[in-house]
Amino acid sequence: MELSRLAVPSVYGLILFLGYPSQWLLLHLEPWPLSKNQLIHTNLVLVCIFITYTKTVFVDPGTFPRKKDDGEELSVGNGCGKEKARKWCRKCNAAKPPRAHHCKECKRCIPKMDHHCPWTGNCVSYTTFPHFMRFLFFTVWGMSLLASFLWTRLAHLWANRDLPSYLGPSKLHLTHLFVVTVVNSITFFALSVLLIRNIWCLAVNTTTIEGWEIERHRTLLRRARHFGGYLEGPDGIQMRIKKQEFPYDIGIWKNIKQGMGTGNILAWFNPLSGTPPIESALSFETNDFEDASTTWPPPDPDRLHRRFPKSMARAQEAFTYRDAGLTRDETLAAFKQRQDADVTRRRTPFVERLEAQVARERRSEEEKDDYDHYEDSEGEADELDDSEAKKENGSQSGEEGWRNAEGERLKDFGVDEDVEFYDEQEDDMPLSQLLARKRAASASASASASAPSPPTSY
Template sequence: MSLDFLAVPSVYALISFLSYTSQILFLYLEPYPLERKQLIRFNVLLVCLLISYTRSVFVDPGAVPQKKNGQEIEKEEGLEKKPGQPRKWCRKCDAAKAPRSHHCKACKRCVPKMDHHCPWTQNCVSHTTFPHFIRFLFYAVISMIYLSKFLWIRAAHLWANRDLPSYLGPNIFEMAHLFLLCVANFFTLFVLSILLIRNIWCLAVNTTTIEGWEIERHRTLVRRARHFGGFLEGPDGVQMRIQKQEFPYDIGIWKNFKQGMGTGNILSWFNPLARTPSISSGLAFEVNGFESPSLSWPPPDPDRLTRKMPKGMEGPEEAFTYRDAGLNPSEALAAFRKRQDADVVRRRKPFVQRVEAKLARKATSENLDGDLDDEEEEEEDIFGGVNGSKAEGNESGEEGWRNSEGERLKDFGVDEDVEFYDEQEDDLPLSQLLARKKKERVAAPQ
């Protein structure tokens, strides 16, 4: 049984413990209770914190619109495809993906400008919820800094009077309460401060957490390609040229802040009751123009492509072999569907295993003349991240690639099977295109 449903109540309990039980404790600790102005300021910060957290939990993270009455609504929602502009297709939603959207495994839909699925809000941090989430972090950090001041004054007073008889000071329960408050406040403030700084940086450069992973992945591919003359091997031995591609959505600090917070009004950035950005504003984004509009983000990745040649068709002698001759019709149909499901994405060996095999062949051909040592030194940089060893099971394949912090796409709540092997809309298999046409004809009004 999952304990995820306890995450949000636990956060509310931690806020209550740090904020309200501390105010009660301060009534009994020297040198003095909180002054009226201190109480007002502290509780105003707490109200802002609670409102921001509640909105980050309950505000809808949004969804990419699909169809309405059998007709495309992409034009009215800003999703209309421009000539020469690539667009990706989500196999689970059976719909076009908006730029910067990702399929969330928990929300079971494509979320506009998805940053990550937060386990502590049980909600996606997305285009609509990001302003509330960063306000929650801001007010949490400011409130705990203010609380740290109160705790420090009382802890310092106790230390200064440590030689006095114990009956003149707080009892054991008050001491334990003060100690727990100090420890919980310190560690929570440390973690949330790092998270706040990281999110402000992402806001300034207009990247999401997932896009940061994609940027590091692209840099790794560029390093790999440089080692192999600018090319990497794609499915069925196709050589794909890999070139450095600039991140397209960084349009300047001021515009980045306006876009991320949903407004250019600085006062609204700190208003916990500020309006939630509309979903339609998260379906298309301004780009910096450094790259051609025909290029998509994330950049081309040979390991995200599927093989074009069906399994079992590599040789002419196998092309027309009837494998189900001994099965009855129902068993043959079940076997066909099993092969069909297994063939949705035709994965290949991990890059590391392919390179190791190539280096081994090269070492054999060169009779181990010592040149391999230099390549071994470069191996970690070529592979990138922390995935430079043989992987098995769930960790195998390039969908198991990890960045320098050891994170995979699934660690951000993304459905890896859908996201890593999403497809260009123009390259959809014929069967999917025919199924879409049939669905549109059925759904079309008579």
């Protein structure tokens, strides 16, 4: 059995351990047992914790509707201040709506994916985030309530520490008290930090993954300043890196309404509140700080594809009859394999290029008195520097291996990196999908043109 399958039962066990045996313990400790109102309060919070955690675990993180009743692809995004889908997921074979990411655990694109939580065995997404927030809120509330009860008993024990031991609690009670206090304190601290962080993300309308993307963009801006505002892409392409504002921060109130799925404040704290409909996750309102043509995440040279070489230096790129002996299905499979291999061809990562360039500059300064000798050995030295950089940094020094300030990569949030780095842009979508979009746009334009104009009043 995988250890990940034990995570959810372990959390249920922790809730039971801190919730019910602790009540029995507090009934046997001085200065007084829990009152009736305290017991009611405690058990109500426990019920809320169980309900919200169960919803966080078992509510579907979201599956995008693929087709309408008439068989046409469902349109995602409709303009009017909302970003449209501009990417295509190769594994789902469908358009990827804004803010969606392909989860390697759920095996599909998840709407407004925050991360795949190992402690719930589920994605924290557009549909599960409200339940996740309520679970954190009620859990922190319940543990703070338990901490206050424990503190009162611990303070009483400390104040009467000089009395004979037979007047105090038994060894079983003391051991139980110590274990409950330690477990509750550690869990309370961890979940309090998580709650505060998610409240901040809710207020500014960012997910954990988007926070990673924002930090990545800032890193690219710092790198670009070192090279005059440009970074090198595949085959020597120079890409201009400009500061781009996060588009989905539309104001605190709207952000919270969108994140919690409703503007009803009472519903935010209701453990029985419903799940936001998946249809509302097909497009998101933007703040229009940037031009409508910009996309999020911002352009990144590490995401660009290499172009095919103009010459036929490599035999495998030439026109050959290598598939002549294959069947039709085998030929299609071989073509698909070569197509996927082409999609994932990558450029030399930025860190390797930068370190090689710094090494060349350092060597140039040290050997400037012997310039001719430097010119003769430059090719060999460059190859050595590149190999040493690759050996030191490995093949994961570009965006694939980039880590934020907390040392996290996208795969640490459950994202399928192979899909996320190489997802295709709108221009690379299948021709059938592009034609379907063109027909839909033409039909919409024709319907608008044929609509009767409103009467003019004089």
